[in-house]
Amino acid sequence: MTLLKPLFLVASLVLSLSACQAPKPMQPKPETPTGKTLEVYKAIGPVRQCEQGGASLTDRQAELQAAQVKVLSSSCGSTGRMQATVCGGGTSSIGIFTIAAEDVSKAQLAEFTLLSNLPEASKFPCN
Numbered sequence: 001m002t003l004l005k006p007l008f009l010v011a012s013l014v015l016s017l018s019a020c021q022a023p024k025p026m027q028p029k030p031e032t033p034t035g036k037t038l039e040v041y042k043a044i045g046p047v048r049q050c051e052q053g054g055a056s057l058t059d060r061q062a063e064l065q066a067a068q069v070k071v072l073s074s075s076c077g078s079t080g081r082m083q084a085t086v087c088g089g090g091t092s093s094i095g096i097f098t099i100a101a102e103d104v105s106k107a108q109l110a111e112f113t114l115l116s117n118l119p120e121a122s123k124f125p126c127n
Contacts, residue, residue, distance in 0.1 A: 036101040037072060039115035040064075040108075044076070044095040050087035057126055060095040060112075067110040073098040076127075080120030096123055 042063075046054040055063075061071050079092040096115055099107055104114065115121055 037098050038101050038104055039096055039098050040104070040112040041077065041094040041096045041115050041118065041121065042112045043091070043093065045091060045093040047091065048087075049083070049085070049089045049091060055095075057095045061097065063110050064097060064099065064107060064112065067106045069099050069103040069106045069110070071097050071099060075123045075125065077121055077123045079118055080122055094118075094121065096121070 042055075042060050044055055044057055044060055046052060057074055057076060061074055064071050074095060074097045077094045077096045079094055081092055083090055083092050097107075097112070108114075
């Protein structure tokens with residue numbers, strides 16, 4: 001009998017503490033219903049350092065429009081990845097576009113990528 005009492009107390013303590021656990025957060029549902037927006041990006045400017053040319057933000061926006069994607073807003077940005085400063089080295093300049101979520105597959109066919117795949121990216125006003 002005396003052995004059951006401590007066992008009962010330990011079991012009661014364990015059960016009461018497990019009831020205090022925080023609930024697991026719900027997994028977010030993918031946002032695809034009409035009215036939702038997503039951001040996509042593609043490189044702009046020279047492809048390599050010390051070179052001229054390359055696609056502008058306007059050029060990239062025209063690519064999206066040619067793919068039947070309505071651009072809601074646009075800005076310049078950076079991939080956030082470090083680049084060695086050397087002629088011929090890559091650049092980190094990107095154009096960032098806000099589009100309707102239902103147009104993402106069209107944008108991807110035009111070789112744009114979801115900005116969410118590039119968490120270190122940053123936006124800034126274009127010069």
